[in-house]
Amino acid sequence: MEKRVVITGMGIWSCLGITLDSVRDALYTGKSGIIFSQERKDAGFRSALCANIEHPDLKPYISRNLRQFMPEEAQYAYMATRNALEHAKLDQSYIDEHEVGIIYGNDSAVESTMHSLDNFREYKDTSACGSGSIFQSMNSTVTMNLACLFHLRGINLTSSAACASGSQAVGLAYLLIKNGLQDCIICGGAQEANMYSVAAFDGIQSFSIRENEPTKASRPFDANRDGLVPGGGAATLVVESYEHAIKRGAPILAEIVSWGFSGNGDHISTPNIAGPARSLELCLKNGNVRTKNIGYVNAHATSTRIGDSREALAISQIFGDYKVPVTSTKSQTGHEMWMAGASELIYSILMMKNDFIAGNINFENPDEDTSCLNIIPETKETHFDMFLSNSFGFGGTNSTIIIKNI
Template sequence: MNGCKRVVVTGMAGITSLGSDWASIEANFLANRSGIRYMHEWDRFNELNTRLGGPIDDFSVPAHWTRKQLRSMGRVSRLVVGAAEQALAQAGLLDDASIRDGRMGVACGSSTGSTEDVKAFGNMLLNNVAVGLNANSYIRMMPHTTAANLSIFFGLKGRLIPTSSACTSGSQGIGYAYEAIKFGRLPLMLAGGGEELCPTEAMVFDALYATSLKNDAPQTSPRPYDSDRDGLVIGEGAGMLVLEELQHALARGAHIHAELVGFGSNADGRHATRPEVLTMRQAMQLALDDAGLAPEAIGYVNGHGTATEQGDIAETLATHSLFGARMPISSQKSFFGHTLGACGALESWFCIEMLNRDQYIHTLNLDIIDPRCGELDYLRNAPRHMSHEYVMSNNFAFGGVNTSLIFRRWA
């Protein structure tokens, strides 16, 4: 499209149950080490069947964060701000005053705000007391808490785009940030998503009979695309990218990690929790159209891969229908569990790291491919060395929200 700007990634970072830097996370990938464990903390919930989760057990706020800064941030915002601080530092922008004059905006989301504060408001409604509530309780609980806290913490005065859309919160954040730069609204965006681990989110899927019950063998689940999968596992994390208009990045001599060339997003428009093959495929096609690419240009697809029966089958049938059986695919949710609002941002980060290293991470615990899944080139057992110019990352959320992102290797 004439007049459109090119968008590049100049910073990227994340916080996960397997580390907060690529070197640590990659080492765990290569060792087939899972971030899933038995959640003894959930034993008090008798009606919750699953006891599996992917918590970040070693997260602590940096010593230089002030009490005033922390007051408005629940755990999900702290994770997101922590990831953003690393991404901005990598981009060489953390101490750059130019990001605070309106040139940088924020696009970020999570499935929900911090649930400790939801609990406090619920206690008020149930027991007629305001114990634990204060002036910042709503700020920590509100659906746009991550985007607002990012803007306030770093003093960012550009447009603020909240993306609270469950499993597509992170990928929509990146996609909408990309569009803001592409169409010339501003040159810099901080984009991504996060999620804090909460038993209520496990209960959501438990009620749908969609959680894994391999409680006695945490390291064997989840199992995306596998015949022996029995459901998903909830995790937590945060991922953030710094997106920048190409000429702006070149002018300041920024290191470019990749170019974001395509974004597609649509809705199923039929059912809140039952995925639709046709609209999933259309979301991928929209991203290809946006990038001006044929399906043959894509070398690898980072699948949503939640390890739910309906999701795995619909996603892979959609992918096969567009790309055919030759397409390599894998899901890192097999290592972390489903990090909901964070997954799209974390998986985008992983895609760029894999693209630049010519090493693509496999799906953990994928022993026997479910014959009902679409015929694809499933990466199993160990990483695979491949060299590609373009990769695609897909996410699909409750409410029938579909997203697809395409990244290009930066020569």
């Protein structure tokens, strides 16, 4: 018998804030987390725009000998997970006595890899890499660190699926719990925010060059969009079966209704319409959800010309005459990449629980393709009980999740 899957805790480390309350307020007021970085400009970036993310201090929580295994993204993920576990009322004594798993999205460890190999090349000695370098430089660095730090004995898995990584981590957790293979899984996504991690993106001119207006640079769906803005941080959700949550007296925030996924089977970087549309279609079908049940769509839209256009056409194709409200929170955060699929679930849940839709800031004029959508440009106070969130990534990997209020 399939089990209901619920979300009982959330934690966030974002350019919009590092607590749920601060992030909720930032969403409501339309705050942008985007800044101009002189460091990036001096280093040779074509675009020096990025998200402004606070660096965490782990010294009060983790010893120095354990911190050496943790790159930037694992540090963000640790803080987000601490907060999510507290929110879910899931303490260490309970974790020690039960099987709790972790599935986390991460698809790079660029800075730590670069530093260790730079040391090797400079000193011509492999020991110069450092004893923690191998653990910092693997894509699975987040799950291996968090599993050890929190003593997690359930599934231990990294989802590396480009910008769908965080969403697929949540989707996989949903699937395992739904089918009775796990009772409780910590899941989410993390993204390193250092300049080295996105230098190659800048090199292929993926980023907006609206440097004189940092807060207006990320403008999903707008006719004058000229590229994305890189972000980062981490987002953690505690996901468990409804029965497990009730049994331990956990606060239930929302229920995961369905997960849909697809591959484009096409170009490695240029998206099509059919792949995203198939992901949406399967998510609705798998959850037996009618389009008119969806009160809000959190779009993947990253502020790129082709990506936004293709997604707009895919959403329009699936929703037809029903003009569901659509926004992209990336207008405020920039593109949080491996983290985005998880963080955008948290942003949308915060909206749903507080009866508003955060405006798609900087949306002033649609183009021929994006005009088919009902894009909400300013914060709108409204009630909705179910939303759909899209995440699409390089290689044509697509993930769609539907969540409902409880």
